[in-house]
Amino acid sequence: MSMEQPPLVKSAERTVRILETLAESHDHLTLSELQQRTGFPRSSLHALMRTLVELNWVETDSARSAFGIGPHALLTGTAYLDKDPALPFAQDCLEDLRDEIGQTVHFARRDGAHVLYLATRESREADHIIPRVGRRLPAHVTALGQVLLAQLTDDEVIALLPEPLTPLTDHTITDLAKLTGELDQVRTRGWSYEREQGTLGVACVAVAVDYRIPATDAISCSMPAALAPAEVEQITEAVIKHTRKLAATLRREGIR
Amino acid sequence: MSMEQPPLVKSAERTVRILETLAESHDHLTLSELQQRTGFPRSSLHALMRTLVELNWVETDSARSAFGIGPHALLTGTAYLDKDPALPFAQDCLEDLRDEIGQTVHFARRDGAHVLYLATRESREADHIIPRVGRRLPAHVTALGQVLLAQLTDDEVIALLPEPLTPLTDHTITDLAKLTGELDQVRTRGWSYEREQGTLGVACVAVAVDYRIPATDAISCSMPAALAPAEVEQITEAVIKHTRKLAATLRREGIR
Structure with missing residues (x-):
């Protein structure tokens, strides 16, 4: 990494890591499972998940307890x-x-x-x-x-x-x-x-x-x-x- | 928005807005064009773009002057x-x-x-x-x-x-x-x-x-x-x- 470059933006990095983690998982993941797999603090994860659900990049199951990739990730990816x-x-x-x-x-x-x-x-x-x-x-x-x-x-x-x-x-x-x-x-x-x-x-x-x-x-x-x-x-x-x-x-x- | 919910995470919201903006554009976008379309400050945008390029969610053209959706967005979206x-x-x-x-x-x-x-x-x-x-x-x-x-x-x-x-x-x-x-x-x-x-x-x-x-x-x-x-x-x-x-x-x- 060159010294002239700005550092990575932590929340942005966490955002895409969360999306990649959800994409790699066969099933929907709970907040605890996401915490375990990403190592991100629970409070940070909670706020990020709320943001991603709000923007349709992540969807929740009917009980709102587990998370998966949402439709806007598909739109963007393709x-x-x-x-x-x-x-x-x-x-x-x-x-x-x-x-x-x-x-x-x-x-x-x-x-x-x-x-x-x-x-x-x-x-x-x-x-x-x-x-x-x-x-x-x-x-x-x-x-x-x-x-x-x-x-x-x-x-x-x-x-x-x-x-x-x-x-x-x-x-x-x-x-x-x-x-x-x-x-x-x-x-x-x-x-x-x-x-x-x-x-x-x-x-x-x-x-x-x-x-x-x-x-x-x-x-x-x-x-x-x-x-x-x-x-x-x-x-x-x-x-x-x-x-x-x-x-x-x-x-x-x-x-x- | 319920008062009990944490606020949206600004960098996370900006991250997906940038991805959606790139996805909606027919051509690659320069930093100035992205700034114009998103309204985000240039310094914030610069750091976010560097993060997304580093993580393969955004790719640059050969002159490194314009940005488009990268391969990891496809992987996640599908x-x-x-x-x-x-x-x-x-x-x-x-x-x-x-x-x-x-x-x-x-x-x-x-x-x-x-x-x-x-x-x-x-x-x-x-x-x-x-x-x-x-x-x-x-x-x-x-x-x-x-x-x-x-x-x-x-x-x-x-x-x-x-x-x-x-x-x-x-x-x-x-x-x-x-x-x-x-x-x-x-x-x-x-x-x-x-x-x-x-x-x-x-x-x-x-x-x-x-x-x-x-x-x-x-x-x-x-x-x-x-x-x-x-x-x-x-x-x-x-x-x-x-x-x-x-x-x-x-x-x-x-x-x-």
Whole structure:
């Protein structure tokens, strides 16, 4: 933090921490649970919750004893999507790609050590778990994340990722040296492939969208892990072709 | 505001007002523009913006001179959808309804004088404007809004809506007395219908989901305004049938 910068505003920081804590929790949280999870003093928390409820950013259950994210948080959050100049082009790309390969396809952006899903087009026969727009997964477990981590140097990757890496399945790469080895292969061949590292029964191939260096965005296809190698190869070629076309369009449009 | 309640926390209120202001703006905003739109003092705004950028709730453009909504606002906002117990059932209902009628269908909730779109399933031949999840429209211009306003008494509607009502097209009802007349018809027949009141070329029929009184949620179908009356009638019957089934399911599941 530079010395010239003003300090963070405590109430503002607490406000977004409360919202993030509510967002991460599966259930509504009571004031005591929020106090426990945030460590904020009860009196401060009480006044902040009243403010957020009043402004529709937090809602209470019918007994007014527990809190959850409110509708105005949704309104504001999705504005991130509305303002992204690359997204409409990426959505067109996903439509074309799904029409060609018939599998579920995604457009995502790296957010630190995670990938954030910005658009998804579902396979007609989707029977596996589909990340929804606005959801986030650890970068190291997904093909999307691996192809975007491969845009960084090994030193940058090591500085970015927590250790140990959290496993989501028995196939998740949890060893950082093994991951950087995998990223090296991704750099050489230009695409990433993971099989059941994020979700059992699902494989995924991803290609970075080359309109920024390092690339922040990638396109992926998630497919049943049981597909034959020839089918995977065909899908990979289609993902490469459509993602290159998207990158060319974005550069032509001057979107950076 | 009750006298027993603590006052609103000024920095928290400013934090969410800044986020809402950024969300409502089509472009990134400079500090001066934000100051103009919010009326907050520049020093306070500067410290709040630094806090929100640091926490990834706001992002800056490459020149660091203008601000927009950041990725963590998206993450948090979509948590509102994840935690809604009615939404998965409503999504199933939309799938079935679209499969039956082949038009774009929506699930939305009233948010004061607006409706907030929580789920959409697009027609295969969608060639008209489709509200996206997390977007909001004035209640009085939409069939969804009209059917939910009809759940309230005329006095409640009059207290809720701004006057004059803002027109979106030449067909928008802007006269409150005319609107309450229309709502009276909606109450009698049990569904709402609007033609080009929100978007030229588009008509919409909506039915409230009876699992809360007054109902907060509704299902609608938007369709080309040029459809023949017999087709509209068939679509209306399908929307009624599927929405009733959804309400019965929600009540059976104890979702209130």
